[in-house]
Amino acid sequence: MKAKIGFGFGVALAGFFSLVPFLLFVSSAFKTQTQITAVPPQWRPEFSLDFFISAIGRYGILDYLKNSLIVAGSTTLITIGLAALAGYALARLPRKWAGMVLMAVLACAMFPQIALAGPVWRLLRLFGWLNTYQGLILPYVALTLPLALWILTLFFREMPEELEAAALVDGCTRLGAWFRVVLPLSAPGLFTASILCFIYAWNEFFLALLIMTDPAKQTMPVGIALFQGEHTVPWGEIAAASFITTAPLVLLVLLFQKRIVGGLSAGAVKG
Amino acid sequence: MRSRDLPLFLVLLVPASLVLLVFIAAPVGQSIMLSFQRIIIGLPQLGSPFVGLDNYRELFHDPVARHSLRITAIFVGSTTFFELTLGLLLALLINRRFPGRGALRACVLIPWAIPTVVSAQMWRFLFNDAYGLINYALFGAETHRYVAWLAHPLTALLAVIAADVWKTASFAALLILAGLQVIPEELYQAAKVDGASAWQRFRRITWPLVRPALLIALLFRTIDAFRVFDLAFVMTQGGPADATNVLQLYGYKKMFVEGWLGYGSAVSVLVFVIVMVLALVYVRLVGRRVMEAR
Numbered sequence: 001m002k003a004k005i006g007f008g009f010g011v012a013l014a015g016f017f018s019l020v021p022f023l024l025f026v027s028s029a030f031k032t033q034t035q036i037t038a039v040p041p042q043w044r045p046e047f048s049l050d051f052f053i054s055a056i057g058r059y060g061i062l063d064y065l066k067n068s069l070i071v072a073g074s075t076t077l078i079t080i081g082l083a084a085l086a087g088y089a090l091a092r093l094p095r096k097w098a099g100m101v102l103m104a105v106l107a108c109a110m111f112p113q114i115a116l117a118g119p120v121w122r123l124l125r126l127f128g129w130l131n132t133y134q135g136l137i138l139p140y141v142a143l144t145l146p147l148a149l150w151i152l153t154l155f156f157r158e159m160p161e162e163l164e165a166a167a168l169v170d171g172c173t174r175l176g177a178w179f180r181v182v183l184p185l186s187a188p189g190l191f192t193a194s195i196l197c198f199i200y201a202w203n204e205f206f207l208a209l210l211i212m213t214d215p216a217k218q219t220m221p222v223g224i225a226l227f228q229g230e231h232t233v234p235w236g237e238i239a240a241a242s243f244i245t246t247a248p249l250v251l252l253v254l255l256f257q258k259r260i261v262g263g264l265s266a267g268a269v270k271g
Numbered sequence: 272m273r274s275r276d277l278p279l280f281l282v283l284l285v286p287a288s289l290v291l292l293v294f295i296a297a298p299v300g301q302s303i304m305l306s307f308q309r310i311i312i313g314l315p316q317l318g319s320p321f322v323g324l325d326n327y328r329e330l331f332h333d334p335v336a337r338h339s340l341r342i343t344a345i346f347v348g349s350t351t352f353f354e355l356t357l358g359l360l361l362a363l364l365i366n367r368r369f370p371g372r373g374a375l376r377a378c379v380l381i382p383w384a385i386p387t388v389v390s391a392q393m394w395r396f397l398f399n400d401a402y403g404l405i406n407y408a409l410f411g412a413e414t415h416r417y418v419a420w421l422a423h424p425l426t427a428l429l430a431v432i433a434a435d436v437w438k439t440a441s442f443a444a445l446l447i448l449a450g451l452q453v454i455p456e457e458l459y460q461a462a463k464v465d466g467a468s469a470w471q472r473f474r475r476i477t478w479p480l481v482r483p484a485l486l487i488a489l490l491f492r493t494i495d496a497f498r499v500f501d502l503a504f505v506m507t508q509g510g511p512a513d514a515t516n517v518l519q520l521y522g523y524k525k526m527f528v529e530g531w532l533g534y535g536s537a538v539s540v541l542v543f544v545i546v547m548v549l550a551l552v553y554v555r556l557v558g559r560r561v562m563e564a565r
Contacts, residue, residue, distance in 0.1 A: 086287035089280035119298035142294035203386035265449030
């Protein structure tokens with residue numbers, strides 16, 4: 001009995017600390033300015049939309065949102081495309097070679113971003129790609145590829161080769177078999193990898209800060225970090241922008257938590 | 272694999288390898304080169320003369336850099352410790368079967384899923400000195416006792432550490448959970464039949480079998496903690512008095528605010544070398560432990 005109470009207490013505590021600070025913060029988006037700074041705090045928001053209107057009208061949050069969608073969406077598509085091709089090859093190559101390539105790929109994921117920052121910035125400046133979408137998308141593809149490659153290689157490996165063999169006998173080429181047989185059956189793996197890449201690109205801040213100095217091209221995290229009020233911190237607008245940024249992520253987590261958990265641990269544990 | 276497929280497979284690897292090469296491997300290599308040069312972004316007419324180890328010599332005598340290294344080490348040590356401890360507890364909770372388990376797992380995932388920048392603004396708001404909820408929780412309405420958490424060196428560092436633990440304990444929990452889930456249920460049942468207490472079952476079954484997963488979580492968390500940037504940038508801009516000026520933030524300021532590309536590169540190489548050494552040590556440890564477990 002005592003153990004049960006302790007367990008219930010632990011669950012309640014974990015749920016409370018995970019959710020409540022975040023809910024308190026985003027609820028400010030629906031409060032009024034006097035409600036936000038009130039002591040003692042006023043817990044129940046008045047459900048005013050003023051801060052959303054101001055965030056959109058005065059701070060142009062929708063432009064940041066558009067940039068984020070373009071960058072995170074393209075990153076996900078390109079990364080998954082490249083990883084699906086390379087992951088298939090790695091899954092069918094001899095284990096020993098593939099293992100070496102995968103370790104090198106893992107090493108790429110471990111470099112601190114600061115170690116790439118200077119040279120990547122100079123390369124993009126050379127191409128005139130600072131403050132362009134491709135200038136941010138390509139580094140993001142490189143940073144999300146390792147995880148996608150790991151997930152997809154492990155996924156393709158599980159797939160019996162007999163399936164492709166049958167397609168090959170029926171006159172498919174290797175690539176045809178990949179496209180018509182392997183890819184459709186890998187939809188769950190592709191989907192998991194896509195979610196994780198999207199979340200990464202959607203949330204990334206460091207490179208976005210360096211590469212996108214023009215406010216018209218900045219993504220949501222940069223916008224939220226650099227929000228400036230005239231005299232005071234515009235908490236209401238920051239909370240509104242945070243609400244808009246996190247809503248799709250919260251939705252993804254609620255709908256696909258099993259896949260997310262599986263994908264994250266696949267990269268870490270099976271290796 | 273049929274041998275005539277080999278060329279095709281190699282071709283399939285080309286696009287991904289190219290991206291990794293151009294945007295990760297080559298830049299890291301070039302960072303090392305730049306760290307031996309004097310380059311100032313705003314003054315291209317000075318060129319990029321080779322200065323040998325000058326940048327590193329300067330780095331080791333730079334009090335701000337040494338302080339930054341110390342702060343980063345404290346940050347990494349304390350965040351990984353708390354994240355692994357809380358992560359293990361969380362994983363033990365979620366590993367049980369109970370109604371509402373899925374809901375709890377989703378709740379725990381939320382801090383991991385939201386952008387670090389959002390959680391940084393959130394904690395800046397909660398730690399606010401005039402109407403922050405942390406002050407309210409501690410001192411009620413007695414506003415004269417409210418503390419300006421982010422304005423004092425020690426409490427600012429603690430605040431950034433707390434924010435990081437909140438954000439990533441759940442990630443550690445997921446990695447550890449994956450390790451817990453491969454422990455066969457029969458072991459626990461057999462131990463119960465033999466009259467082992469809950470503590471004995473944890474000490475003798477769970478702990479030795481979950482250790483490899485813990486080490487992997489430790490590896491990932493340490494490496495990631497060394498790259499901390501977003502939290503310090505948003506919550507404190509590295510202040511007050513450099514109290515939260517972690518290495519990646521210091522390197523960023525040197526490179527992109529002050530324009531010392533060569534010197535900043537030396538800072539980045541330092542971060543990179545520390546991370547690589549740690550990774551090698553851990554990989555050897557994990558490899559050996561996993562072997563021993565067999």
